[in-house]
Every structure is written in structure tokens, then in C-alpha cells.
Amino acid sequence: MFALFERLVDPFRSAGPEGPPPDTLMGFCWHYTKPVWPILAAVSVLAALVAIFEVMVFSFLGDLVNWLSEENRETFLTNNAGQLLWMAVVILVILPLLAGFYELVFHQGLIGNYPMSVRWRVHRYLLRQSIGFYQNDFAGRIATKVMQTSLAVREVVTRMADIVVYVTVYFTSAVVIVAEANPVFATPLLLWLAAYVGVLTYFVPRLKAISKAQADARAVMTGDVVDAYTNITTVKLFSHAAREEAHAKRSMTAFLKTVYGQMRLVTVLNFTLTAINTLLIFATGALAIILWQASTLTTGAIAVAIALALRLKGMSEWILWEVSGLFENIGTVQDGISTISREREVVDAADARPLVVGEGGIRFEKIRFHYGKEKGVIEDLSLAIRPGEKVGLVGRSGAGKSTLVSLLLRFYDLEGGRILIDGQDISAVTQESLRAEIGVVTQDTSLLHRSVLENVVYGKPGAGIEDAMRASKRAHADTFITGLEDLNGRKGFHAHVGERGVKLSGGQRQRIAIARVLLKNAPILVLDEATSALDSEVEAAIQESLVELMQGKTVIAIAHRLSTIAAMDRLIVMDGGRIVEEGTHKELVARGGLYADLWKRQSGGFIDAAAVA
Numbered sequence: 317m318f319a320l321f322e323r324l325v326d327p328f329r330s331a332g333p334e335g336p337p338p339d340t341l342m343g344f345c346w347h348y349t350k351p352v353w354p355i356l357a358a359v360s361v362l363a364a365l366v367a368i369f370e371v372m373v374f375s376f377l378g379d380l381v382n383w384l385s386e387e388n389r390e391t392f393l394t395n396n397a398g399q400l401l402w403m404a405v406v407i408l409v410i411l412p413l414l415a416g417f418y419e420l421v422f423h424q425g426l427i428g429n430y431p432m433s434v435r436w437r438v439h440r441y442l443l444r445q446s447i448g449f450y451q452n453d454f455a456g457r458i459a460t461k462v463m464q465t466s467l468a469v470r471e472v473v474t475r476m477a478d479i480v481v482y483v484t485v486y487f488t489s490a491v492v493i494v495a496e497a498n499p500v501f502a503t504p505l506l507l508w509l510a511a512y513v514g515v516l517t518y519f520v521p522r523l524k525a526i527s528k529a530q531a532d533a534r535a536v537m538t539g540d541v542v543d544a545y546t547n548i549t550t551v552k553l554f555s556h557a558a559r560e561e562a563h564a565k566r567s568m569t570a571f572l573k574t575v576y577g578q579m580r581l582v583t584v585l586n587f588t589l590t591a592i593n594t595l596l597i598f599a600t601g602a603l604a605i606i607l608w609q610a611s612t613l614t615t616g617a618i619a620v621a622i623a624l625a626l627r628l629k630g631m632s633e634w635i636l637w638e639v640s641g642l643f644e645n646i647g648t649v650q651d652g653i654s655t656i657s658r659e660r661e662v663v664d665a666a667d668a669r670p671l672v673v674g675e676g677g678i679r680f681e682k683i684r685f686h687y688g689k690e691k692g693v694i695e696d697l698s699l700a701i702r703p704g705e706k707v708g709l710v711g712r713s714g715a716g717k718s719t720l721v722s723l724l725l726r727f728y729d730l731e732g733g734r735i736l737i738d739g740q741d742i743s744a745v746t747q748e749s750l751r752a753e754i755g756v757v758t759q760d761t762s763l764l765h766r767s768v769l770e771n772v773v774y775g776k777p778g779a780g781i782e783d784a785m786r787a788s789k790r791a792h793a794d795t796f797i798t799g800l801e802d803l804n805g806r807k808g809f810h811a812h813v814g815e816r817g818v819k820l821s822g823g824q825r826q827r828i829a830i831a832r833v834l835l836k837n838a839p840i841l842v843l844d845e846a847t848s849a850l851d852s853e854v855e856a857a858i859q860e861s862l863v864e865l866m867q868g869k870t871v872i873a874i875a876h877r878l879s880t881i882a883a884m885d886r887l888i889v890m891d892g893g894r895i896v897e898e899g900t901h902k903e904l905v906a907r908g909g910l911y912a913d914l915w916k917r918q919s920g921g922f923i924d925a926a927a928v929a
Contacts, residue, residue, distance in 0.1 A: 321424035325352050327432035334441035339657040341650060348434045348469050355425050356473065360481045362418040367481075369411050371489035374620050374627070376403045378497075382616030426474070434466035438656055446661035447727040456542025457535055458655060464531075465652030468645040475642045479635060486631065490624045497617030498607055504599040505628070511592045512632060519585045520639055526581065527647035530574040535651060537567040549818075593629040600625040662729050662747065670749035674738050675703030676839045676870035678724070684732030685723055693719055694893040696733075703738075706871040708881030710911060711890035717874045720890075721842050724872070726750055737840070755838035759845030761829040763817030768797055769809040771817075771828055775836030781809060783835060790864070791831035796824055834865055841866060843873040847880060855880075878915055887911065 329351065337347045349356065380403075383396060393400070439462060442449075450458070487509065495502040544551060544560045551560055600621050607613035678701040685694045694716045701707050709717040722728060724735060726742050735742045742750055755775070763771045772787060773779040788794045788809075800811035802819070817825040830846065846862070847855045859880070875881045882901040889897035889904065889911045897909050904911035 317420075318424055321420045322429070324355055324421070324425035325429035325433065327429045328436050329433075330440070333444070334437055336441065336659050337438075337653075337657050339653055341646065341653070344649065344653050344657065345469055345473055348437060349430075349473050351433055352426060352430050355421060356477060359418065359422050359426060359474075360477050362414060362421060363478060364481050364485045366411070366414050366418060367486040368489055369406055369414065371486060371493060371624075372406060373411070374490075374623050375493050376406070377623060378493075378614075378616035378620035380616070381619040382614050385615055422474075427470070430470045430474075431466040434469050435462060438462050438466065442656070444660065445658070447722075448661055449658065453655070454539045454542055454546075456546065457539040460538050460542075461535065461652045461655050464648050465656060468648035468652065471645040472642060472649055475638050475645070479638055479642070487628070490628065494617070494621050494624065497620070498613050501603060501607060501613060501617065501621060504596055504603060504625070507599070508592060508596040508628070511595075515585070515588055515592065516639060519581060519588075520643055522581055523578070523585075524643035524646060526574055526578050527644040528650060529647075530571070530578060530644070531647040531651040533567070533571040533574050537564070537571045540564050540567045546815075589632060593632055597622075597625050597629065662726060664746050665744055668744060668746045671737060671740055671742070671745040671753055673753045673839045677701065677703040677736075677738055678840070678870060678872075679736040680720070680733070681736065682733040683723065683730050683735060685719065685728065685730055687728075694723070697893065697895060698733075699888065699895060701870060701872070704868060704870055706866060706873070706885045708884035708887045709872060709874045709890060710878065710881070710887055710914065712914075713876075715890040716893040717890055718844060719893075721756075721844055721872065721874065724842070725754060725756070753838050754840045754842060755833040755836045756842045757826070757829050757833050757844065757846035761817065761822075761825040763813050763820070763825055763828060765812060765815045767806065767810050767812055768800065768828065771813060772809075772831050772835060775832045779835055784809060784831070787831040787835040788828070790834050791827045793824070793827035793831050796827075830862070837865075839869055841869045841871045843871065843875075845875055846873070847875075847877075 338344050379399070383392065387395060442458065442462070487505075491502050491505050494505060541564055544564065551557060604613060604618040604621060608615070608618060678699075680697055680699040683694060683697050687693055697716075697720070709720065711717055723730060724742070726735075726747055729743065737750075737753070764774065769781055769784050772784040776783065785794065788797055797811075798808050801807045802811045802814075804812070806812060813819050813825075813828075817828070820828070826847070833841070843862070847859070871884075873881045873884060881887065885900075886898060887901060887904055888895055889909070891910060897904055897907065897911055899907070905915055906912075
């Protein structure tokens with residue numbers, strides 16, 4: 317039975333690509349509520365029915381008191397058999413069934429599936445966010461916002477539905493029942509309602525503001541803690557645990573300050589609420605005595621009114637915390653909107669088509685890119701790379717080499733000019749098809765916290781362990797993979813490598829990355845300091861694999877170690893975002909320009925620090 321209700325919502329239902337969600341609170345919440353709104357509507361109807369029948373029970377209580385004070389004991393059951401049977405059915409059958417059905421729909425159908433649906437859809441959208449989005453924020457902070465916002469959306473919507481439906485129906489029903497006995501007797505309830513609304517009007521906006529500040533402070537605090545854990549090696553290398561403690565303490569103190577402010581408001585709020593609730597009970601009791609003495613109110617009506625007043629006292633505290641929680645979650649949702657609802661900087665054109673690579677020729681035509689600044693990085697650069705040509709990019713740090721590769725991969729959109737692959741403008745093709753045709757090995761190799769096998773076959777979906785073993789052998793990674801074992805006893809290709817591959821050395825991560833690209837076997841190859849983390853012996857062995865890999869491919873290689881790219885078909889020398897020289901190694905050395913100067917300044921195969929400065 318539980319499984320039946322758990323299947324009411326499919327949280328992983330996908331209706332095409334995820335677009336950016338609205339950046340308004342109501343729009344954002346509705347965007348992620350649409351898949352579950354029928355279930356939410358059913359929950360609201362059930363809550364309203366439960367409220368009506370609960371108030372009906374109080375009405376029964378009043379009738380029962382009147383009967384017991386007025387009816388003859390001998391004829392009591394005979395005279396009221398039908399009404400008593402209806403009471404029993406409501407109390408023993410209808411209310412439990414409604415409450416049970418409500419619990420099943422709410423807890424099994426909604427509570428788990430609703431936020432999971434939000435997480436799934438947000439995650440799908442963020443996976444396709446532009447690379448700059450992740451460069452400008454903490455990964456841990458983004459993940460925390462995804463988790464917190466999904467729960468907050470559920471709480472905002474369900475609490476609002478509870479308050480609007482259950483409370484409105486319950487209070488209205490209570491006022492009607494009391495007013496039926498004597499319209500004057502409903503006065504304390506109406507006055508209490510006015511006072512209660514006044515309390516909410518005063519305190520809720522203040523709670524909302526401080527909850528927003530608290531959500532911001534919590535995100536900063538979480539980001540600081542995650543930042544320290546992510547960079548724990550750096551922290552330990554510099555013996556800065558005490559400094560990180562102080563850094564975290566500042567953000568924790570700022571967060572605690574918002575908590576103190578919130579708790580001060582809560583204390584005053586609770587005191588005020590207690591005051592108006594006690595006044596409600598006192599006024600109801602006093603008015604009951606007055607009306608009873610005037611013979612305009614029965615003892616049964618008094619019993620109902622007192623019981624409802626006590627019930628409303630309990631409900632008022634629940635409502636208040638529901639409203640407080642509602643606005644705390646609204647603050648969390650608004651904080652999440654600021655991150656989640658950002659438009660993607662790089663998007664596929666409406667009529668984008670898949671890239672088709674035949675020969676692999678690449679053309680950069682008068683491209684311009686400044687990272688949004690007025691000048692710098694790359695300006696009016698043109699470069700033609702023939703199909704199958706091996707080109708090395710050379711230049712000081714900051715010359716624009718890695719930026720040129722990022723633009724080829726369309727991590728950023730050009731500010732001017734265009735890039736063509738086999739005559740196809742990369743801005744007119746899908747990003748996924750573009751990157752599928754380019755194999756990349758970077759200097760900063762990042763591995764997924766999964767098994768070695770999953771990391772190696774990541775570049776070729778459907779590949780098996782035999783394919784991974786062959787690629788690893790070609791990358792000279794098989795020698796250390798066979799000896800790997802993680803904390804859970806998984807060995808070899810099944811051992812997990814840790815977050816970003818932290819359990820492996822830099823050279824080991826690099827060799828797995830090379831095996832991954834060898835297996836991908838894309839027609840265009842980009843090597844960005846691909847062998848920088850390797851020792852000379854391993855590098856020499858892998859160079860043979862790279863030479864084999866480069867056969868029949870168009871290659872762009874970046875290296876500060878000039879000896880690794882000296883044998884390329886052509887070297888492109890960049891400086892200040894422009895091409896200043898090009899030719900073979902021998903031609904450039906003979907020319908005596910910037911490349912020759914860099915070659916002379918090499919020490920152990922690296923560009924000398926003075927040359928880089």
C-alpha cells in the first residue's frame with residue numbers, strides 16, 4: 317500500500333531540457349510545483365475535510381452536554397440513537413479514514429518526492445550552466461543551495477496550503493458553530509482573530525527579514541567551512557589550522573548574531589501570543605457566564621466554546637510557528653533563487669545542429685575576447701590550422717594560450733569574430749556535439765570520486781573494462797592501477813580515487829586522464845600541459861603513446877616545457893593575446909625573436925621564471 321502512494325509522483329520525470337526557472341518567489345515555487353500540484357490539491361481537500369469533521373466533533377460535545385443535562389436517563393438512548401450512531405461513525409470511522417488517507421498522500425506521495433523532483437530539475441539545469449558560473453562560486457555552496465532550496469520550496473508551498481486551507485476552514489467552522497448558539501458569543505473569537513492578525517502583521521515581516529539575513533550568513537559560513545575542507549592540503553602545508561579557525565569563527569559569529577536577533581523576536585512574540593490567548597480564554601469564560609445568567613446560552617454551547625478556545629490556543633502557537641517557518645523558508649528560497657535562476661551565459665542557438673567533423677580543420681577568424689573587460693586577453697587574432705596539423709602554442713603566462721583553447725571548446729562566447737571547424741561556425745552547433753569531437757588533457761587533472769574504471773571509460777559511454785585496460789596500458793597507467801585499494805577494500809580498476817582524485821599522485825591522475833582521452837579517440841586533440849605532472853621517465857614513455865594518439869588528428873598542444881612541443885608541425889608564439897611569430901622550431905630559433913629568447917632562457921626544459929615575469 318505504501319508503495320502505491322509513493323508512486324503517485326515520479327520525481328525523475330523529464331520533459332525535455334530544463335530552462336532557467338523564474339526569478340520571482342511565486343513564479344519559482346510554481347515552476348517546481350507544477351509536477352505535483354494534483355497531489356498537493358488532494359492534500360488540501362483532505363485537510364479541509366479533516367478540519368470540518370474535527371469542528372463537528374466539538375459540536376457533538378455541546379449536544380452531548382445538553383442531552384445529559386436535560387434528557388431522561390431511561391429514554392436517552394432511544395430518543396437520540398440516530399444522532400449517537402452518527403457521532404460514533406464520525407469519530408470511529410470517518411475521521412480516522414480521512415486522517416489516514418491524508419497521511420498516506422502527504423507523507424508517502426509528497427514529502428519525499430516533492431523536494432527530490434526539485435533537486436533533480438535544478439541539478440539538470442545547473443549541469444548545463446556555463447563554466448563561468450562555477451568559477452565564480454564555491455562548489456559546496458552551490459550544492460548546499462540546491463539541497464536547502466528544494467526542501468524550502470516544499471515547506472513554503474505545503475505550509476502555505478496548510479495555513480490557508482486548514483486554518484481558514486477550521487476557524488470559520490468554529491465561528492459558525494459558536495454564533496449559532498448566540499451571535500454575541502462569537503465576539504471573543506473575532507476580537508482574538510483581529511489581535512492575532514495584528515501580531516502576525518507586526519512580527520512576520522521582521523522574522524522574514526532576519527531569516528533572509530540568516531540564510532545569507534549560513535551560506536557564507538558553509539562556504540568557508542567547505543573551502544577549508546576542499547583545500548585541506550594547502551591548509552596543512554602552510555600550518556594554518558589556527559588561521560582557518562579564525563576565518564570560520566568570523567562567519568560563524570556573524571551567523572550567530574542573526575540567530576540571537578531571531579530568538580529575541582521569538583521571545584517577545586511568544587509572550588505577546590500567550591497574552592492574547594489567555595485573554596481569549598478569559599473573555600470566552602466571562603461572556604459565557606454572563607449569557608448563561610441571562611438564559612441566552614446553554615451549557616452545551618459553553619462547553620463547545622471553551623473547548624474551541626483551548627483548541628485555538630494550541631492552534632495559534634502552531635500557526636505562528638508555521639508562519640515563522642514559512643518566512644524562514646521563503647528567505648532560503650529567495651537566497652537559492654539568486655543562484656539557481658541565473659541565465660546561462662553560453663547557450664545553444666535555437667536552430668543549433670550537431671557538429672560533423674570530417675577532416676578536422678580549424679579557423680580562428682579575427683576573434684576578440686576580453687572576459688567582459690574593455691581590453692586585454694585576445695584581440696583580432698586569426699589562425700588557420702590545417703586538417704591533421706600538429707600545432708604548438710607557445711608564450712609567457714597570460715599570453716592567451718589557455719583562453720584560446722577555452723574559446724575553441726566554447727566555454728565562453730566570443731566578443732567578436734568566429735571560430736570554424738571544417739567550415740562550421742561553432743556558435744551554430746550544439747555544445748555537446750562540439751566537445752564530443754575534441755579530446756582534452758589539461759594540466760589540472762580532475763577525476764570524479766568514483767572507480768578508476770568509471771573515470772577511464774568516462775570519455776566513451778558503453779566501453780567495458782577490457783577497453784579501459786587497453787587504454788590504461790597505452791597510457792602506462794596499468795602499473796599502478798593494479799596495486800590500488802580503497803578503504804572499502806575495492807581493488808584495481810574498482811578502487812575509488814577520492815574527491816577530485818585526491819588519493820592519487822599528480823602523475824597518476826594525469827595518466828588516467830590520458831587513458832580517458834585515448835579511449836575517447838576524438839578527431840581533434842588538445843593537450844594543455846598534458847605531461848607537466850609526470851617525471852621524465854614516465855613522460856618519455858607516454859610521449860610514444862601521445863605520438864600514436866596524434867596520428868590522423870588535428871592537434872593543439874600547450875606547454876611551457878618547450879622540448880615537448882618542439883617537434884610539432886608548426887609553433888604559434890603568442891604575446892599579449894596576439895600571434896607574434898609562427899613557424900617550425902628551427903625557423904623560430906634561427907629568427908632570433910621571442911621564441912628564440914624563451915628557448916635560450918630554458919632551464920631544465922622549463923621557461924625561466926625571469927622570462928615569464
